[in-house]
Amino acid sequence: MLYYAAPMEGLTDRVWRQAHQKFFGGPDRYYAPFLSPPENRIPVKKKMADLLPEANPGAPLIPQLLGKDGSCAAWMVRLLREMGYEEINLNFGCPAGTVTAKGKGAGMLRDPQALDEFLYAVFAEAGGPISVKTRLGVSDPAEFEAILEVYRKYPLCELILHPRVMKQLYRGQANRAAFARALPSCPMPVCYNGDLTTLAQLRELEAEHPHLHAVMLGRGLIADPALLRKARGGAPASREELAGFMEQLYHGYTQQFGSAQCAISRMKAVWYYVIRLFEGSEELEKQLKKLRQPWEYEVTADRIFAQLPLLEEPLPRL
Ligand SMILES: Cc1cc2nc3c(=O)[nH]c(=O)nc-3n(C[C@H](O)[C@H](O)[C@H](O)COP(=O)(O)O)c2cc1C
Incomplete structure (x- = not known):
C-alpha cells in the first residue's frame, strides 16, 4: 500500500x-x-x-x-x-x-x-x-x-x-x-x-x-x-524532532513571507493541528490564538515544548 x-x-x-x-x-x-x-x-x-x-x-x-x-x-x-x-x-x-x-x-x-x-x-x-x-x-x-x-x-x-x-x-x-x-x-x-x-x-x-x-x-x-x-514501523515523533520541525517551519515561513510577524499566522494554522499531540494544552492554545508578536510566539512555543506531556497519538478535536 x-x-x-x-x-x-x-x-x-x-x-x-x-x-x-x-x-x-x-x-x-x-x-x-x-x-x-x-x-x-x-x-x-x-x-x-x-x-x-x-x-x-x-x-x-x-x-x-x-x-x-x-x-x-x-x-x-x-x-x-x-x-x-x-x-x-x-x-x-x-x-x-x-x-x-x-x-x-x-x-x-x-x-x-x-x-x-x-x-x-x-x-x-x-x-x-x-x-x-x-x-x-x-x-x-x-x-x-x-x-x-x-x-x-x-x-x-x-x-x-x-x-x-x-x-x-x-x-x-x-x-x-x-x-x-x-x-x-x-x-x-x-x-x-x-x-x-x-x-x-x-x-x-x-x-x-x-x-x-x-x-x-x-x-x-x-x-x-x-x-x-x-x-512503516518507525518511531513516534520525539519532542526534539517536533521542536526542530516547528522551528524549521517558523524560519522557513519567516524567510518566505519576509517577516516573523507574517510567519506567525501560518504557524498558528499548523499548531491548530499539532497542539493535539500535547496533553493539557488548553491554556497555551488560547495564548497561541491570541498572540501577535514574534517574541510572544517564541515564548509560547518554547513553553509548549518545555511544559506539556507529548502524546503518541493526537487527541481528537472536540
Ligand atoms: C485547510 C485545508 C486545505 C485543503 N486544501 C486542499 C487542496 O488544496 N486540494 C485538495 O484536493 N484538497 C484539499 N483539502 C482536502 C484534503 O486534501 C483532504 O481531502 C481532506 O482534509 C480529508 O482528508 P483528511 O481527513 O485525511 O484530512 C484541504 C483540506 C483542508 C482542511
Missing part, C-alpha cells in the same frame, strides 16, 4: 514538505495544494514558485489543478510537464463555497456532462498521466454512480476518493460504506482519503481493503507528522 500526503492549501507548501521529509521521512508522494490555471494563461510567479523542482528535492511531488475550463487546464498540464512533472492531479473535491460557487472543485460534480466535457478537453490535449481527487457527489452519495461512469471513460492513472459529499464540507464522517460499495466498480487504481488520524484507524482501513492501491492522509499527518513513519 502506498502512502500519500494530501494537498492542503495554506499548510502543505514547499516549506512544510521539505521540513516534513527532513524530520519524519517522506511519504511515497506529496500532493501540492491546488493551482488555478489563470484564464489569461500567464502563470502566477508566486504560485509557481511552490512547484519549482529545485525547491522540491526528495519525495515525488504531484501538482494539482482546480479549474473548469478544460482547454485552459490542458494548457497548464503541458506547462507543468515542461517543468518536469509527469502526473498531474485534477481537483473535483474542494467543497469551499468560494470555489464551488464558480463551478470548480466539488462544484464540478453538479453536472456529470460538464465534467465529461472538461475531462475530454484535458485528455485530448494533455497527453500523459492524469489522476483525479474527488468526492462522492454534491448532496447524495448515490450521485457517485453517474460520476464514476464519467471517470471510467478516461484512462485515469489513479482515483483518489474522499467519501463525503460536497454539502457535508468536513462535517460528519467519511462514508466508508459508500467507499466500499464504489471500489469494485473502479477499473483504475484507487486511493482512500478521509478521517485517518491514528495508526489504529489506518490499520483498520488497511485490513478492510488489503488490496487498495494507496491511502492519503491530510489533517492526521499535519497533527502527527510521524504518522506515516509509524505506519
Whole structure:
C-alpha cells in the first residue's frame, strides 16, 4: 500500500514538505495544494514558485489543478510537464463555497456532462498521466454512480476518493460504506482519503481493503507528522524532532513571507493541528490564538515544548 500526503492549501507548501521529509521521512508522494490555471494563461510567479523542482528535492511531488475550463487546464498540464512533472492531479473535491460557487472543485460534480466535457478537453490535449481527487457527489452519495461512469471513460492513472459529499464540507464522517460499495466498480487504481488520524484507524482501513492501491492522509499527518513513519514501523515523533520541525517551519515561513510577524499566522494554522499531540494544552492554545508578536510566539512555543506531556497519538478535536 502506498502512502500519500494530501494537498492542503495554506499548510502543505514547499516549506512544510521539505521540513516534513527532513524530520519524519517522506511519504511515497506529496500532493501540492491546488493551482488555478489563470484564464489569461500567464502563470502566477508566486504560485509557481511552490512547484519549482529545485525547491522540491526528495519525495515525488504531484501538482494539482482546480479549474473548469478544460482547454485552459490542458494548457497548464503541458506547462507543468515542461517543468518536469509527469502526473498531474485534477481537483473535483474542494467543497469551499468560494470555489464551488464558480463551478470548480466539488462544484464540478453538479453536472456529470460538464465534467465529461472538461475531462475530454484535458485528455485530448494533455497527453500523459492524469489522476483525479474527488468526492462522492454534491448532496447524495448515490450521485457517485453517474460520476464514476464519467471517470471510467478516461484512462485515469489513479482515483483518489474522499467519501463525503460536497454539502457535508468536513462535517460528519467519511462514508466508508459508500467507499466500499464504489471500489469494485473502479477499473483504475484507487486511493482512500478521509478521517485517518491514528495508526489504529489506518490499520483498520488497511485490513478492510488489503488490496487498495494507496491511502492519503491530510489533517492526521499535519497533527502527527510521524504518522506515516509509524505506519512503516518507525518511531513516534520525539519532542526534539517536533521542536526542530516547528522551528524549521517558523524560519522557513519567516524567510518566505519576509517577516516573523507574517510567519506567525501560518504557524498558528499548523499548531491548530499539532497542539493535539500535547496533553493539557488548553491554556497555551488560547495564548497561541491570541498572540501577535514574534517574541510572544517564541515564548509560547518554547513553553509548549518545555511544559506539556507529548502524546503518541493526537487527541481528537472536540
Ligand atoms: C485547510 C485545508 C486545505 C485543503 N486544501 C486542499 C487542496 O488544496 N486540494 C485538495 O484536493 N484538497 C484539499 N483539502 C482536502 C484534503 O486534501 C483532504 O481531502 C481532506 O482534509 C480529508 O482528508 P483528511 O481527513 O485525511 O484530512 C484541504 C483540506 C483542508 C482542511
